Amino acid sequence: MSEFKQTFNSSLGKKLIMALTGLFLCTFLIVHLGGNLLLFKNDDGYSFNAYANFLTHFPPIEVIAYLLYLCILVHTIYAIILTTRNRRARPVGYAVQTKSPASWSSKNMGILGAILFLFIVIHMGDFWFTYKYNNILGFKEYRTNLVTGERTVTDFKPEYADFENSVATENNVEIVRVKDLHARVAFSFSHLWYVIFYVIAMGAVAFHLLHGFQSAFRTLGWVHRRYTPIVYFIGTWLFAVIIPLGFAAMPVVYFIQSLK
Structure with missing residues (x-):
């Protein structure tokens, strides 16, 4: 038990936890996007409202939802711990900056993660908290x-x-x-500042996942010359392009519709 605890208290252990929670969150994004695409159905919000009702009243889904919230917190906390430790280990920058093969997204995971955490707090407060605990709907x-x-x-x-x-x-x-959560979505996405912030957050998602998805597989040791290109392809086109564009399209379309 002590060896197990020591392993997960180490930097490698924390990276393993970040990798596992990150991959779980990636899986959630696919499911979440699929449900949110119901917003594009021209049915007066019927499909989306039924979907929101199902998510909040089906016990197994609610259990998974709370597991999701836990993963978000753990992923964020461990990211802060690792970033702080890395900075303390090298408080003074190198006198000569060498050219590094590291990508821009890998060098800025901290700021990207901070933007995403702020977005998650605002997003959940506006929709999830309003739906569950606010009687304004x-x-x-x-x-x-x-x-x-x-x-x-x-x-x-x-x-x-x-x-x-x-x-x-x-x-x-x-x-x-x-x-009627659909009406809340239409109301929120009728504000230009919210749409801009949402699109910026989706840009942060794209860059965060561009590095994070591939990094998770490397941390777990799932690296093979035959399968690594597939991981890179999925991480780039699905998680860094298609999913962020799918989410970003929703506020843009609803904002344009609100102008008519």
Whole structure:
């Protein structure tokens, strides 16, 4: 037990924990982007609101969500510890700066991580906290004809304060009543400052993952001449290009729509 504790208290142990938590967060980004792309469906927020309701009321998902929050905190704390130790180990810079093969993103992981942590705090406060604990959100009622597939949407006012959601079927009509997080998204993304900050944060995500995804595999020792190019390809195009662009497109599109 002491050897196990000593291992994870070492710099290598902390890097291993950062690698594992980082890869878990990468997996979450794929799932999160897939759910958020429902914002682009032209269905008056039905799919996105149903998705948000599922995430916050399905117990296994809630357990994974709290594991996610823990990973974010652990990843951030260990990053701060390692960065501080590295600076203390070399308090004075080299007199002669040699050309280093290290990329810009690898040299600036600290500032990129700080931007992301600030973004996560603001983002979760604006959406997750508002959805779970703030009563400012309204409700939507979606009535779907199960025979024709036609759907109507109206505002819904619950009769009691602690109402969360309901699903019922009457005369071949499915009635879904949920919190209207879609309206909150549209409201937040109608502010130019928020959109700019969101896009900057997604730029930070791109550069952070450009180095972090590949670095995690090296830390874990999963390096092979046959598979390393695949890791680099996935880290570059999926995590540093496609995912950040997918997230950044949402506030931009909603802001443009708010101008019409």
